[in-house]
Amino acid sequence: MRPISYLRAEGADGIDSALRAVTDDPGSDFLAGGTTEVDLLRQHVLGPRRLVDINRLPLAGIEELPDGGLRIGALTRMSDVASSPVVQERFPMVSRALVLGASAQLRHMASMGGNMMQKVRCGYYRDAESPCNKREPGAGCAALTGVSRTHAVLGTSEHCIATHPSDVAVPLAALDARIRTRTLDGEHTYAFDDFFLEPGDTPHREHPLTHGELITAIEVPALPMARRSLYLKVRDRESYEFALVSVAAAIEVRDGKVGGVRIALGGVGTRPWRARRAEDALVGGPATTKSFDLAARAELAAARTTPMNAFKPELARRTLVRALETLTRDGSRS
Amino acid sequence: MTVRTPGTETGAGTATEPEADERGPDPVKVRLDVNGAQRHVDIEPRVSLLGALRDELQLTGAKRGCDQGTCGACTVWVDGRRVLACLTLAITCEGAEITTVEGLATPDGTGDGRLHPMQEEFIRHDAFQCGYCTPGQIMSAVGCVREGHAGDDGEIKEWMSGNICRCAAYPNIRAAIRAARDRV
Structure with a gap:
């Protein structure tokens, strides 16, 4: 690991001093849980000269919003959000996605803001040697012709096919969460859709944030049907593994017809993948397996596969159908 | 009166001017509370909690397995929560209570040598x-x-x-x- 300096932000003006320290120095990064930052520093993928430790800033905790939504502080740890009764009650798919991600130790460490900023798990990005347009713009993409079984099939470009790795970002996409940030200029809010960028021609740009912009909270607006939501994750082993495919879903059925539905996919997209085509295909139609299947096909029609990950669209179709069948099988036909 | 050499002057807060409470990259004094005892180590800020425990404090119970947060061999408690010492920088643990397997049997100094x-x-x-x-x-x-x-x-x-x-x-x-x- 390269040598680094360390600055701890704390005290009354801790947030401002952290913002100033990172904004003024291109070589400084924020340090929260460290589960990505320290890992990638050691592997020479990230190379800040200084870390600004934000862990003692007052940005942890879960607040209930007047509309029935929640405001999750950026430094709230994954394990604390997962075990929060109000999260479990209102947004079970958020809690479930968290519990099915990483390991117990990592969930105690990793912050929610850091989860939104985590780097891709593409082996060519993380080996610090292979051509990678994310790590070194213009270098090329080794994954295109390399081992790509776990790579994305939606939102890819000819410059990058890395899968977005977060579990919890998938239900948050389905829930239209908002990312709140601060810069020296004040507070900013991003719609979830605007926060995660597809690789396109600039795969090194993963977020619209400026250097030194700090996530302060994730806001989850109320959604009554999310009280019966689920997160279904399919992977190569039962635990402590990234998703090959995952589905976050909530659905409201009235008189056999789909009144409202929210669906997002993980493991298949270059960003947490909100399945709007599938949602549009479903709303107003019958809540049957046949419509679920057609909706899944509508979403996945745009998939672009490699020989190694060509199984993913079919796996995603089946997982999506099963998620909706599970949700509509009991009790929801009110 | 302060004398400044032209050409080396930098404004406060610019990238190259270390801030008052910036520490490192050379070794700095770090105080750690490990298994109920206050310990002092001179370490670079890049040193992991695992490195500080094993190489500075000779507490070799926590193991270096993968050193990348995958295997769990380095699991210790920070403020009572199980975490990975390999992905934790030791300097971030100042003020926290660290417990390793060496401190498990008699964390409060009692226990008559009995194991946990x-x-x-x-x-x-x-x-x-x-x-x-x-x-x-x-x-x-x-x-x-x-x-x-x-x-x-x-x-x-x-x-x-x-x-x-x-x-x-x-x-x-x-x-x-x-x-x-x-x-x-």
Whole structure:
């Protein structure tokens, strides 16, 4: 690991001093849980000269919003959000996605803001040697012709096919969460859709944030049907593994017809993948397996596969159908 | 009167001017509370908690397995929560209570040399072969029980999945955790 300096932000003006320290120095990064930052520093993928430790800033905790939504502080740890009764009650798919991600130790460490900023798990990005347009713009993409079984099939470009790795970002996409940030200029809010960028021609740009912009909270607006939501994750082993495919879903059925539905996919997209085509295909139609299947096909029609990950669209179709069948099988036909 | 050499002048807060409370990259004094005792180490800020424990404090219970947050052999507690010492920078732990497997048996200085119930059950159930992952397994196992996730084998499997055992002593590890469950 390269040598680094360390600055701890704390005290009354801790947030401002952290913002100033990172904004003024291109070589400084924020340090929260460290589960990505320290890992990638050691592997020479990230190379800040200084870390600004934000862990003692007052940005942890879960607040209930007047509309029935929640405001999750950026430094709230994954394990604390997962075990929060109000999260479990209102947004079970958020809690479930968290519990099915990483390991117990990592969930105690990793912050929610850091989860939104985590780097891709593409082996060519993380080996610090292979051509990678994310790590070194213009270098090329080794994954295109390399081992790509776990790579994305939606939102890819000819410059990058890395899968977005977060579990919890998938239900948050389905829930239209908002990312709140601060810069020296004040507070900013991003719609979830605007926060995660597809690789396109600039795969090194993963977020619209400026250097030194700090996530302060994730806001989850109320959604009554999310009280019966689920997160279904399919992977190569039962635990402590990234998703090959995952589905976050909530659905409201009235008189056999789909009144409202929210669906997002993980493991298949270059960003947490909100399945709007599938949602549009479903709303107003019958809540049957046949419509679920057609909706899944509508979403996945745009998939672009490699020989190694060509199984993913079919796996995603089946997982999506099963998620909706599970949700509509009991009790929801009110 | 301050004399400044032209050309080297930099405004306060610019990238090259170290701020008052910036520490490193050279070794700095770091105070750590480990197993109930105040310890001082001179370490670079890049040193992990695992490195500080093993190489500076000679507490070699926590093991360096993968050194990238995958295997769980380095599991210790920071403020009572099981975390990975390899992905934690030691300097971030100032003011926190660190507990390693060496501090498990008698964390409060009492106990007459008796092992922690989880340690006893690991021995009784032969819950290891080579033993390399064992300190991490034990620290994680106590966390698993305290967090309320040792209800049955399925739950133990899920909540212990961050601790890899290449000898595959898993059935015995689960048996030890079941046995220790009500004693922790």
